[in-house]
Amino acid sequence: xxxxxxxxxxxxxxxxxxxxxxxxxxxxxxxxxxxxxxxxxxxxxxxxxxxxxxxxxxxxxxxxxxxxxxxxxxxxxxxxxxxxxxxxxxxxxxxxxxxxxxxxxxxxxxxxxxxxxxxxxxxxxxxxxxxxxxxxxxxxxxxxxxxxxxxxxxxxxxxxxxxxxxxxxxxxxxxxxxxxxxxxxxxxxxxxxxxxxxxxxxxxxxxxxxxxxxxxxxxxxxxxxxxxxxxxxxxxxxxxxxxxxxxxxxxxxxxxxxxxxxxxxxxxxxxxxxxxxxxxxxxxxxxxxxxxxxxxxxxxxxxxxxxxxxxxxxxxxxxxxxxxxxxxxxxxxxxxxxxxxxxxxxxxxxxxxxxxxxxxxxxxxxxxxxxxxxxxxxxxxxxxxxxxxxxxxxxxxxxxxxxxxxxxxxxxxxxxxxxxxxxxxxxxxxxxxxxxxxxxxxxxxxxxxxxxxxxxxxxxxxxxxxxxxxxxxxxxxxxxxxxxxxxxxxxxxxxxxxxxxxxxxxxxxxxxxxxxxxxxxxxxxxxxxxxxxxxxxxxxxxxxxxxxxxxxxxxxxxxxxxxxxxxxxxxxxxxxxxxxxxxxxxxxxxxxxxxxxxxxxxxxxxxxxxxxxxxxxxxxxxxxxxxxxxxxxxxxxxxxxxxxxxxxxxxxxxxxxxxxxxxxxxxxxxxxxxxxxxxxxxxxxxxxxxxxxxxxxxxxxxxxxxxxxxxxxxxxxxxxxxxxxxxxxxxxxxxxxxxxxxxxxxxxxxxxxxxxxxxxxxxxxxxxxxxxxxxxxxxxxxxxxxxxxxxxxxxxxxxxxxxxxxxxxxxxxxxxxxxxxxxxxxxxxxxxxxxxxxxxxxxxxxxxxxxxxxxxxxxxxxxxxxxxxxxxxxxxxxxxxxxxxxxxx
Numbered sequence: 001x002x003x004x005x006x007x008x009x010x011x012x013x014x015x016x017x018x019x020x021x022x023x024x025x026x027x028x029x030x031x032x033x034x035x036x037x038x039x040x041x042x043x044x045x046x047x048x049x050x051x052x053x054x055x056x057x058x059x060x061x062x063x064x065x066x067x068x069x070x071x072x073x074x075x076x077x078x079x080x081x082x083x084x085x086x087x088x089x090x091x092x093x094x095x096x097x098x099x100x101x102x103x104x105x106x107x108x109x110x111x112x113x114x115x116x117x118x119x120x121x122x123x124x125x126x127x128x129x130x131x132x133x134x135x136x137x138x139x140x141x142x143x144x145x146x147x148x149x150x151x152x153x154x155x156x157x158x159x160x161x162x163x164x165x166x167x168x169x170x171x172x173x174x175x176x177x178x179x180x181x182x183x184x185x186x187x188x189x190x191x192x193x194x195x196x197x198x199x200x201x202x203x204x205x206x207x208x209x210x211x212x213x214x215x216x217x218x219x220x221x222x223x224x225x226x227x228x229x230x231x232x233x234x235x236x237x238x239x240x241x242x243x244x245x246x247x248x249x250x251x252x253x254x255x256x257x258x259x260x261x262x263x264x265x266x267x268x269x270x271x272x273x274x275x276x277x278x279x280x281x282x283x284x285x286x287x288x289x290x291x292x293x294x295x296x297x298x299x300x301x302x303x304x305x306x307x308x309x310x311x312x313x314x315x316x317x318x319x320x321x322x323x324x325x326x327x328x329x330x331x332x333x334x335x336x337x338x339x340x341x342x343x344x345x346x347x348x349x350x351x352x353x354x355x356x357x358x359x360x361x362x363x364x365x366x367x368x369x370x371x372x373x374x375x376x377x378x379x380x381x382x383x384x385x386x387x388x389x390x391x392x393x394x395x396x397x398x399x400x401x402x403x404x405x406x407x408x409x410x411x412x413x414x415x416x417x418x419x420x421x422x423x424x425x426x427x428x429x430x431x432x433x434x435x436x437x438x439x440x441x442x443x444x445x446x447x448x449x450x451x452x453x454x455x456x457x458x459x460x461x462x463x464x465x466x467x468x469x470x471x472x473x474x475x476x477x478x479x480x481x482x483x484x485x486x487x488x489x490x491x492x493x494x495x496x497x498x499x500x501x502x503x504x505x506x507x508x509x510x511x512x513x514x515x516x517x518x519x520x521x522x523x524x525x526x527x528x529x530x531x532x533x534x535x536x537x538x539x540x541x542x543x544x545x546x547x548x549x550x551x552x553x554x555x556x557x558x559x560x561x562x563x564x565x566x567x568x569x570x571x572x573x574x575x576x577x578x579x580x581x582x583x584x585x586x587x588x589x590x591x592x593x594x595x596x597x598x599x600x601x602x603x604x605x606x607x608x609x610x611x612x613x614x615x616x617x618x619x620x621x622x623x624x625x626x627x628x629x630x631x632x633x634x635x636x637x638x639x640x641x642x643x644x645x646x647x648x649x650x651x652x653x654x655x656x657x658x659x660x661x662x663x664x665x666x667x668x669x670x671x672x673x674x675x676x677x678x679x680x681x682x683x684x685x686x687x688x689x690x691x692x693x694x695x696x697x698x699x700x701x702x703x704x705x706x707x708x709x710x711x712x713x714x715x716x717x718x719x720x721x722x723x724x725x726x727x728x729x730x731x732x733x734x735x736x737x738x739x740x741x742x743x744x745x746x747x748x749x750x751x752x753x754x755x756x757x758x759x760x761x762x763x764x765x766x767x768x769x770x771x772x773x774x775x776x777x778x779x780x781x782x783x784x785x786x787x788x789x790x791x792x793x794x795x796x797x798x799x800x801x802x803x804x805x806x807x808x809x810x811x812x813x814x815x816x817x818x819x820x821x822x823x824x825x826x827x828x829x830x831x832x833x834x835x836x837x838x839x840x841x842x843x844x845x846x847x848x849x850x851x852x853x854x855x856x857x858x859x860x861x862x863x864x865x866x867x868x869x870x871x872x873x874x875x876x877x878x879x880x881x882x883x884x885x886x887x888x889x
Contacts, residue, residue, distance in 0.1 A: 007058050011044050014061055016169075017068035018044070024075055030084060031548045032092050032541070036071070038771025039099035040064055046106045053109060056128055060102055063135040067095055070142045083470040086533035089549070091141040093541040098134030101731025103770060105131050108728065127729060203499040204264050207251035208244045210374045210400075213367025220357055221249045225307070226258065230353045236360035238508035239397030239436045245360070246309050260304035266498065268312035268507055269464035269558025271598075273325030276316040278593045280308075282554070294841075297332045308333075312507060315464075362394025371396065375403035384411040391418055391435060397508060398439035404493045408448045417442055440512045443492050452479045453488035457505065459523050460495065461513035462566070464558035466504035471556075475530040477523055500555065521572065528563050528574055531556065535581040538588060543734050545775060553588060560585060561599060568602050579603050579615045583622050591810070596630055616645050617653050624660040628667040628812060628852070635669065651685045655695035658682045662702055667852070672706050679703040690730065697726040697735055704742040708749050717746040733770045737763040737777045744784050753788050760784050779809055783817075790824065799824040815855065818842040823862045826869055835866050857883055 018040040025033035043064065047057050071092060078084050084092075105127045224230040234242045249255060250262055265283045270276040277293045286292070286299050300306055317326045363371065368389045373380075388411060392398035406414045421438045444454060456479055460466065467475075472482045479485055486503055489495035498504045505513070534556070538549050553560070564585065567578035586597035607616055620642035623632060632638060639661070646657045658678045665675035682699035685692060700723035707716030720743035727736035740763040747756035760781045767778045786801035802824060806817035822838035839859050846855030860883055868876040 007061075010058065010061055010065065011048065014040065014065040014068065015044055017065055017072065020072055021068055024072070028079065029548050030075065031089055031546045032096050032544060033071075033075075035544055035771035036068070036092065036096050036099060038769065039096065039103050040068060042769045043099065043103050043106055046103075046110060050106055050109045053124070053128065056132070057106060057109075060131060060135055063132075063139060064099070064102070067135065067139045067142060070139065070146055071095075074142065074145055083468075083474075083548075083552075085474045086530070086537045088142075088145050090533075090537050090540070091138065091145065093537070093544060094134075095138035095142070096541075096544060097731070098131065098138055100733045100770065101127070101134055102131045103733065104728050104731040104736075123729065127731070130731070204250060204262060205247050205499055207248055210371055211244060211248055212370040212374075213363040213396075214241065214245050214248070214360075217245055217357065217360065218248055218252070221245070222252060222254055224353045224357075225249065225255055227353070232353055232357055234357060234360070238511070239395045239506075240360045240362070241396035242360060243311055244396065246311065250307065250309055255307065258305065259307040261306040262309075263306065264309045264311060264499070266311045268315050270316045271319055271322070271558075271561070272316060273322045273329060274593055274595045275557070276322075276326060277329060280310075293329050293332060300333070315507075363396055363399065364394065365389065368392070368394050368399050371399050372403045372406075375400065376407040380406070380411050384415060388415055388418070392439060393435040395436050395439075397506065398436045400493050401439040401443045404491070405442050405446050405448075409446060414442065417445075436508060437512055437516075440494075440509055441516070443494055444513065444517065446492065448488065448492055450485065450488055452481060452485035453492075454517065455479050455519070455523065456482060456485040457489055457494055457509075457513055458517050458519040459527060460489075460503065460505045461510045461517070462519065462524070462559075462562055463505075464510075464562065465556050466495075466498065466502040467559075468502050468555070471530070472503070475527050477526055502555070524563065524566060525572060525574060528567050528578065531560055531563055532574070532577050532581050535560075535584045535588070539584040543775065543777075545772065550588075550592065554592065557589075561597075564599055565602065568599075568606055575606065576610065576613060576615055579606060579610070580618060583615070583619050587622055587626060590626060590630055611645065612648075614653075617642075617649060617657065620645065621656050621660045624657075624664040627664045627669075631668055632664070635664065651687055652689055652691040652695070655682045655685050655692055655699070659695055659698050659702065662699070662706075666702070666706060666709075670853070672710055676703060676706050676710075679706065693726065693730060694732070694735070697723055697730060697732070697739070700726060701735070701739045701742050704739070705745065708742070708746045713746040713750045717743050720746060733766060734772060734775065734777050737767050737772075737781070740766075741777065741781050741784060744781070748784060748787060748791070751791075753792060756784065757788050760788075776809075776813075779805060779813070783813075786820070790820075790827075795824055795828050799828065812852070815842050815845040818845075819855070819858060819862065822859075823865070826862060826866045829869075832866060832870060836863075839863055839866075857886060 018037045021033050021040070022037035024030055025037060044061065047061055050057055074088060075084065078088070105124075108124075108127070221232055221234075224232055234246055236242050247264070250264060255262070263283050265280050267276060267279065270279045277296060281292055281296050284296060284299055286295050300308065316322055362368075365386075369385065372385060372389060376385075385406075388402055388406070389399065392402055402414065402418075409417075418438060421441050443449070444457065455477070456472075459477065469483065469486075472486065486495070489503070489505075490497070494509055495503055495505045534549070534553055538546065538553060541549075560581075564578050564582055567574060572578075582597060582599045582603040586600050589595055589597045603619075607619055610616060620638070623630075623638065624642075627635075642657065646654050649657070658681045662675045662678035662682075665671045665678065669675070679699045679702050682695055683703075685696070700719050704716040704720035704723060707713065707719060720739050723739035723742065724736050727733075727739055740759050744756045744759040744763070747753075747759065764773075764778055764781050767773055767775065767781075772778065782801060783805060786798050786805065789795075789798035789801065799821065802817055802820045806814060806821060809817055818838050819842040822835050822842065825835045825838070839862060843856055843859040846852045846859060860879060864876045864879040864883070867873075867879065
């Protein structure tokens with residue numbers, strides 16, 4: 001489009017592109033699309049009234065239109081894969097960051113007179129240049145993706161706005177499904193621990209189509225389930241059919257009629273107690289946060305009659321390090337009407353229904369034959385079939401695998417191969433396990449198996465979470481037709497598709513293949529690189545709405561733990577990348593499971609080998625920033641070690657370290673003066689880089705909060721306003737809203753409730769216009785509004801907002817919400833028992849998971865208020881005096 005093009009037409013074209021982007025976001029939940037659409041729409045609204053820099057603004061709108069059209073075309077190409085690749089999402093997120101800068105720039109031009117334009121000329125030039133370069137860079141990067149996609153099916157990218165508009169209309173006409181609300185392309189299926197709506201997680205596995213020889217056990221289970229509060233453990237060795245029996249019971253008409261809700265929760269990728277609790281919470285739709293185990297119990301206890309099946313429960317229970325915690329959690333479930341568990345051994349501390357269900361035994365000859373003939377051809381010689389079945393030992397999984405082999409290769413060939421394999425492996429004699437091993441070997445080496453299918457099964461043997469189709473395609477494994485390989489594994493019964501639409505392998509098969517046919521190092525390296533990309537994507541853009549990325553990471557947590565642990569062995573070429581990813585992973589698990597990554601101790605041991613690598617700086621910065629919810633056991637020694645590293649670092653890295661130290665001293669370090677000193681050290685660093693400017697903006701916001709806590713609210717307000725100006729210049733909407741919330745806090749502390757409320761509402765409007773509603777920053781603003789209600793003695797309104805926040809937020813914020821509810825309930829005259837229950841939960845979390853002595857003191861203060869309300873003035877006075885003494889010490 002040339003200079004003479006009509007600006008109104010260009011805005012119309014761009015509005016359609018933005019609307020289409022929003023339609024895709026609504027239909028498919030693609031990360032960053034909703035924010036991009038909101039920002040583009042907001043920019044168009046403002047541009048129409050801007051009088052200065054009109055030509056430059058028009059050119060930027062044209063670039064936005066081109067980029068949005070490119071993104072839409074890329075989506076239409078990739079959506080059949082199930083998701084956009086991480087590298088493409090990264091560049092889309094970069095584009096969103098640039099749109100924030102453009103929005104900040106055009107908004108700053110509204111209503112500027114000529115004098116103000118002159119005064120801001122230098123600043124405008126810098127901002128305008130950053131916007132133009134950012135848009136150009138985003139378009140160039142996305143065009144590279146488009147060129148790559150063009151090799152498959154994407155049309156040529158045109159630079160003419162009218163042609164692009166026509167192509168967009170044609171695309172929407174030929175692919176109306178890309179903005180249809182019933183269309184979805186979530187890579188993770190719907191797996192995560194966000195506590196939102198995860199209905200497809202609750203999809204139950206179908207009742208087994210082939211089910212023989214377990215009629216008596218099924219009747220016994222059904223009889224027990226018809227009783228009140230039955231707790232059943234289905235025991236047996238691997239491949240004995242425990243899951244099939246549990247599924248048959250779960251789908252039986254009598255069970256369906258009795259239980260309002262039924263859940264089937266796979267536990268094969270939950271090696272620890274906290275993983276198990278988070279996994280169950282995800283399936284139940286319980287929001288992740290503090291005291292999650294009790295939330296799960298409460299959810300089940302107060303809900304309708306529910307049947308909960310924990311499949312592969314032996315995975316978290318058999319590990320000695322987690323057994324005690326797992327058994328304690330099971331004991332908490334004793335108030336819940338029904339639980340079944342399948343495994344190899346019955347855990348203690350649970351009152352299991354008697355008589356106990358006996359461990360499953362192999363199928364009898366008749367049941368084994370019926371199972372075999374349901375899979376293989378009926379027209380087979382019975383003698384040969386019987387001989388084969390005798391060799392399987394009646395293990396259902398072995399019968400299933402051998403029948404699948406026979407259906408393709410015939411009985412005689414399969415029997416001959418069995419004898420050959422048995423001679424090779426059975427040096428210690430024939431037993432049940434070896435029959436299963438041989439069955440798996442015959443399937444693995446069968447004529448139906450291709451080299452690609454074997455390679456895929458080898459990599460899947462490491463992955464307890466399996467892989468979604470998009471992950472199969474995007475991990476760039478050297479398997480030419482990976483979806484054909486998947487089909488082969490499904491046909492041979494070596495793999496199956498779980499209820500979350502991921503390709504999974506049964507535990508006995510995984511264990512055998514991992515030992516006998518481990519994947520080559522190259523395949524593991526490629527898969528780890530894909531997981532590194534996902535971790536980096538979350539780390540770089542975690543402040544943007546990215547629930548889908550969180551969902552995919554949550555769906556792969558078991559895989560990530562296995563692959564990153566493997567990445568620390570034998571010095572692979574990506575060990576530094578793995579260490580960086582583990583640092584990021586620890587931050588992820590702290591937020592979404594309230595625990596640090598179990599891999600962190602392994603990573604710390606390896607970090608000592610690379611004392612001069614930037615990964616050490618990344619570790620120290622993350623560790624001290626996270627001290628607010630993950631206490632540092634030896635802070636002085638770690639600070640000394642980190643200072644030695646940062647002596648040689650660039651100013652940009654030093655600034656991040658000083659901000660991390662300031663965060664530490666404002667929480668765990670409990671020394672605000674020291675925190676202020678480090679914030680000022682950041683401000684003393686000068687330089688033109690964006691990284692350093694962002695650190696200075698963060699330091700100003702932190703300094704504003706510190707000044708407010710020190711009783712210097714006026715100075716804090718000035719610092720907060722400076723932080724807002726810097727954030728606006730950077731085009732960082734979230735940082736700007738955060739700085740506004742700091743100013744609101746200062747106003748609140750000064751008693752300027754009207755100013756505080758005005759600032760909060762203004763910041764929330766800013767976030768909503770830019771598609772950033774629901775972010776942590778907006779929730780913090782909502783918390784300030786609740787505080788304003790509280791201080792104005794508008795207690796019902798304050799309680800309603802705190803209750804809503806308690807159900808929305810997680811981690812330390814959720815603990816404070818629990819404390820605030822206790823305080824408001826005290827003031828509203830709620831029952832003492834209810835207040836104390838909230839206080840006990842908050843106090844326990846502050847003392848353990850959060851590690852906040854100040855939080856414990858606040859709980860005691862609310863407890864003293866409750867005592868005073870209940871007429872125990874001497875007790876309240878004594879507690880207040882003790883609190884003052886602790887605060888002074």
